[in-house]
Amino acid sequence: MSNDPAVEIRGLVxxxxxxxxxxxxxxxxxxxxVTAVLGPNGAGxxxxxxxxxxxxxxxxxxxxxxxxxxxxxxxALRPRVGVMLQSxxxxxxxxxxxxxxxxxxxxxDPLDVGALVERLGLGSCGRTPYRRLSGGQQQRLSLAxxxxxxxxxxxxxxxxAGLDPQAxxxxxxxxxxxxxxxxxxxxxxxxxxxxxxxxxxVAVVDAGKxxxxxxxxxxxxxxxxxxxRFTGRPGLDLAALLKAxxxxxxxxxxxxxxxxxxxxxxxxxxATVASWCAQHGVLPDSLSVERxxxxxxxxxxxxxxxxx
Amino acid sequence: xxxxxxxxxxxxxxxxxxIAAQTALETRMLLRNGEQLLLTVIIPALLLAxxxxxxxxxxxxxxxxxxxxxxxxALAVLSTAFTGQAIAxxxxxxxxxxxxxxxxxxxxxxxxxxxxxxxxxxxxxxVALLTAIAFGLGWSPQGGPFAVAALLLLGTAAFSGLGLLxxxxxKAEVTLAAANLxxxxxxxxxxxxxxxxxxxxxVRPLLELLPISALSHGLREVLQHGAALPWRxxxxxxxxxxxxxxxxxxxxxxx
Numbered sequence: 001m002s003n004d005p006a007v008e009i010r011g012l013v014x015x016x017x018x019x020x021x022x023x024x025x026x027x028x029x030x031x032x033x034v035t036a037v038l039g040p041n042g043a044g045x046x047x048x049x050x051x052x053x054x055x056x057x058x059x060x061x062x063x064x065x066x067x068x069x070x071x072x073x074x075x076a077l078r079p080r081v082g083v084m085l086q087s088x089x090x091x092x093x094x095x096x097x098x099x100x101x102x103x104x105x106x107x108x109d110p111l112d113v114g115a116l117v118e119r120l121g122l123g124s125c126g127r128t129p130y131r132r133l134s135g136g137q138q139q140r141l142s143l144a145x146x147x148x149x150x151x152x153x154x155x156x157x158x159x160x161a162g163l164d165p166q167a168x169x170x171x172x173x174x175x176x177x178x179x180x181x182x183x184x185x186x187x188x189x190x191x192x193x194x195x196x197x198x199x200x201x202v203a204v205v206d207a208g209k210x211x212x213x214x215x216x217x218x219x220x221x222x223x224x225x226x227x228x229r230f231t232g233r234p235g236l237d238l239a240a241l242l243k244a245x246x247x248x249x250x251x252x253x254x255x256x257x258x259x260x261x262x263x264x265x266x267x268x269x270x271a272t273v274a275s276w277c278a279q280h281g282v283l284p285d286s287l288s289v290e291r292x293x294x295x296x297x298x299x300x301x302x303x304x305x306x307x308x
Numbered sequence: 309x310x311x312x313x314x315x316x317x318x319x320x321x322x323x324x325x326x327i328a329a330q331t332a333l334e335t336r337m338l339l340r341n342g343e344q345l346l347l348t349v350i351i352p353a354l355l356l357a358x359x360x361x362x363x364x365x366x367x368x369x370x371x372x373x374x375x376x377x378x379x380x381x382a383l384a385v386l387s388t389a390f391t392g393q394a395i396a397x398x399x400x401x402x403x404x405x406x407x408x409x410x411x412x413x414x415x416x417x418x419x420x421x422x423x424x425x426x427x428x429x430x431x432x433x434x435v436a437l438l439t440a441i442a443f444g445l446g447w448s449p450q451g452g453p454f455a456v457a458a459l460l461l462l463g464t465a466a467f468s469g470l471g472l473l474x475x476x477x478x479k480a481e482v483t484l485a486a487a488n489l490x491x492x493x494x495x496x497x498x499x500x501x502x503x504x505x506x507x508x509x510x511v512r513p514l515l516e517l518l519p520i521s522a523l524s525h526g527l528r529e530v531l532q533h534g535a536a537l538p539w540r541x542x543x544x545x546x547x548x549x550x551x552x553x554x555x556x557x558x559x560x561x562x563x
Contacts, residue, residue: 053411054410054411055407055410055411055563075415078320078411078412078413079318079319079320079413080316080318081411083408083411085404085407085408085411087404088403088404088405088407088408089403089404089405089407089408090403090404090405090408091333091337091400091403091405092399092403093337093340093341094333094337098333098336102329102330102333103412105321105325105326105329106320106321106326106329106330106412106413106414107318107319107320107321107413108317108318108319108320108321109317109318109319111313111314115313145408147314149318149412149413150314150315150316150317150318151316151318152316152318177311177313177314178314180311181311181312181313181314181315181316182314182315182316183314183315183316
């Protein structure tokens with residue numbers, strides 16, 4: 001397998017009538033990793049993913065998936081790429097397991113359907129027609145259909161929308177297994193925790209553009225400041241502590257013995273604070289780090305709540 | 309599932325296997341749908357049995373069943389290739405089935421081949437059932453099986469084109485209503501149970517150009533009167549086939 005990116009999008013523009021859904025979007029998706037495309041509804045996530053799936057022709061820019069053109073090379077790409085649509089995709093009268101078996105029959109070397117059905121908790125509804133499945137069951141069937149052909153790359157469009165917390169964690173677990181087995185995963189979500197939990201790379205999308213890109217840690221660190229709190233003996237010499245810490249770090253005693261350090265909180269800083277305390281004979285009690293979440297990052301970048 | 313379960317091993321199944329699987333699924337979906345069965349099996353069978361035994365329509369034939377059986381066979385083709393296929397495909401499109409299959413290894417031409425094969429499988433079942441009923445009612449068909457098969461196939465092609473055109477351009481609900489309405493209108497005005505001679509002279513030449521009229525008239529020429537392939541009806545059906553499939557290929561929207 002090559003080390004070229006799984007997906008490479010340069011300057012993608014896609015309009016529907018007068019509405020510009022994607023407006024100069026750049027994205028590079030590394031192989032064998034999980035990339036989350038994060039953004040509010042209407043940000044252009046689905047259009048971007050569907051362009052990679054060959055459903056739309058770009059109005060401008062280039063899209064390469066596994067080095068190929070999703071429209072011109074569709075026949076070569078389809079067996080290699082798994083697709084989970086945001087909704088639908090199944091005959092309303094088809095039974096869950098029947099549909100999955102059918103999808104499996106379109107591939108040369110599919111997964112064991114029975115095992116996949118059990119794995120996704122579809123065993124109890126395997127003979128239920130699609131239209132009578134719950135929303136969560138429909139989502140899981142759609143996910144199963146995306147992976148049953150043993151693709152090297154899967155696009156999951158909001159894979160956990162409408163799932164209860166337990167089913168959501170089961171889906172996360174499956175995504176982690178896909179990644180561990182070397183499958184490249186691109187998923188869209190408007191759940192911050194999902195991106196933080198699953199993704200190696202996060203692309204924050206707003207109004208048809210990628211406005212921030214990086215690992216969840218990088219994004220959280222790059223955005224808002226983080227906070228470290230601890231309690232100890234009252235009246236510590238904070239000026240001396242700050243000398244040991246990077247420039248721009250601030251420290252305050254909020255109440256006698258309750259300290260707050262704000263700045264670029266990373267493992268190095270934590271170690272410095274702990275060793276400074278040790279040198280001064282202080283046992284830092286209830287030491288805690290408050291990391292900023294992607295939610296804060298998004299709010300800072302766009303001035304908007306993610307789920308409006 | 310253990311580690312390595314999902315290790316990529318991509319590849320498409322051989323295309324004949326995909327077509328066979330898709331045909332089997334499409335046929336199951338067709339036969340499982342109760343409303344469709346009403347249209348494709350129950351209505352033609354009832355019309356055949358009812359009008360053969362009760363002399364409601366003056367068919368001009370010695371045995372009403374000799375007039376009715378070819379018309380009902382034409383109706384069976386209409387119900388499956390046009391009405392059934394239009395409604396099913398319209399809802400497949402609406403529910404994103406066509407979109408999802410578009411991302412699978414199944415090529416579009418293979419999907420259309422499978423849809424056509426499933427229509428033909430359904431028609432074979434219909435023809436078997438309806439001829440059995442007709443023989444039970446004393447039917448004595450004439451003509452050659454080749455001419456009958458050729459007409460049924462050409463009729464299927466003509467109605468499939470029109471059905472796919474409707475399914476691929478209109479909303480599913482509109483297709484549902486319109487396909488049923490067209491079925492009803494063609495049932496009455498297409499020489500299926502009411503001979504076209506009963507209609508005023510002003511409209512008859514127009515009605516004779518309908519695909520259902522050409523199919524029922526052509527089948528009657530062969531099965532009732534023992535004629536060879538009736539070329540005029542073949543020409544009308546070929547015209548509809550070219551127009552329907554051509555327009556469907558041009559205007560069909562997959563999503």
